[in-house]
Amino acid sequence: GIQVEQSPPDLILQEGANSTLRCNFSDSVNNLQWFHQNPWGQLINLFYIPSGTKQNGRLSATTVATERYSLLYISSSQTTDSGVYFCAVLTQGGSEKLVFGKGTKLTVNP
């Protein structure tokens, strides 16, 4: 099955710093999503981005489907950005299963 790898596994930042999280996938996809799991365990949708670039406030994401990777950018990080960021993909060919990477744990210190 498709493999989804996220890097780095852990990231520690000072408040105000910028960061880039990466998601590599091993096969063609027709759906890619980024989620944030906050310290209370809640999973929050960030982006649905099978290709192209989207921005939402301080966060933006870019997926280059032909090269099988996606990037999540966080600018001017805040302590509330802490948590785990997951990338998840649906493969082409009719599979309805969303496969998750293991996540990047982000800690933003004041």
Next chain:
Amino acid sequence: NAGVTQTPKFRVLKTGQSMTLLCAQDMNHEYMYWYRQDPGMGLRLIHYSVGEGTTAKGEVPDGYNVSRLKKQNFLLGLESAAPSQTSVYFCASLPRQGTDTQYFGPGTRLTVL
């Protein structure tokens, strides 16, 4: 809209006991999913359903059963709980395959002693 809800939020079981987790969505979504999350493992798919009356196995289905008798509800059953099933369980729904965002419930924390 309440979105995706899960019942119960917490549960402690003894080995061998049975229980059912309920997932409900009020968004008229076709697809529903059950995942488990363990430390360092991300989310792994247990079972899923692409419509009322249908179910399919995911990545880690052993020890679990599911039913989708109504479009809005997706039940996850543990017939004989084992300590290895201690985990956080998330339910999710999706309106159309491949074209939209998956929505998650708040999770159920299950401990099997």
